[in-house]
Amino acid sequence: MINLEELTLSIFVQERTLIDGTSLYNEIFVYMSRLNMFNFWICTDNMINNSIHHHLSEDDIQQTFTNIIFQQVECIINHFAHISQYHVFSLPFMFSCFDYIGNTFPTVIFNYVRILRVQDNVPFEHEFFIRIACSFPLLQQLTIKNVRPQSSLPDELNSNDNQLYSIVNYSYLISLCFEIVHHDYVEQFLDDTKHIYLV
Structure with missing residues (x-):
């Protein structure tokens, strides 16, 4: 060597x-x-x-x-x-997989990452998923592990005239895994009124 x-x-x-x-x-x-x-x-x-x-x-x-x-x-x-x-x-x-990052990660574009696993002891709020979509633009597989409920999501995102939250697009996502999660995360991704789109 x-x-x-x-x-x-x-x-x-x-x-x-x-x-x-x-x-x-x-x-x-x-x-x-x-x-x-x-x-x-x-x-x-x-x-x-x-x-x-x-x-x-x-x-x-x-x-x-x-x-x-x-x-x-x-x-x-x-x-x-x-x-x-x-x-x-x-x-x-330069790697295609990134295992277990939490709410804190640098403002970097991870162009090669296709598989991401996120985990934390504090809630993932809507802004976290915006940052994930921006920092991991070619993400294909996302695994979420977090049992903490989101603090403001249920009331604010259920409002029909809600303009507080940006729409989050995951253009290449083909696999979504909820390992051990609070139901807020399942609802946020699978209910199309929650401002996250898998397009």
């Missing part, structure tokens, strides 16, 4: 120290002097009470990528019930 010039790496790690820019540099790049293109997506899951990284911010993690000169790097941190999840990836994001 010492002569490698291009590397695409997708790795999901559980119960291990966070893989950050310093780790990548010390454990991979020092052995690959010819590497000139590196596309990556690294996801690390840790139990919150076991995680020494629980208090790291996205900026803290991005600062470790100062030795990565090939492209821009983004980070997403999610804290679910008992798990902290860290996504670190190069831009543009």
Whole structure:
């Protein structure tokens, strides 16, 4: 692997120290002097009470990528019930699947993502689905996992003269999965008066 010039790496790690820019540099790049293109997506899951990284911010993690000169790097941190999840990836994001992002994700266009799974401990409001449609324009499969009810959706979207919510279009969506969800999400997607259209 010492002569490698291009590397695409997708790795999901559980119960291990966070893989950050310093780790990548010390454990991979020092052995690959010819590497000139590196596309990556690294996801690390840790139990919150076991995680020494629980208090790291996205900026803290991005600062470790100062030795990565090939492209821009983004980070997403999610804290679910008992798990902290860290996504670190190069831009543009070159992978077709993105597993388990929550309400917080960067304002980036994920042109290659066709399969997306979303999960959070706080409700997904209508604006979240607008952001998903804009950030994942070629999305074909969407899985939703969220048991929290939406805060304002039922009353406001049931109004016949509602102009508060923008229409959300998922032009390429062919598969919609509700894993463990509150009925608000099912209604929002399957009731055509709720301003989300699968066209």
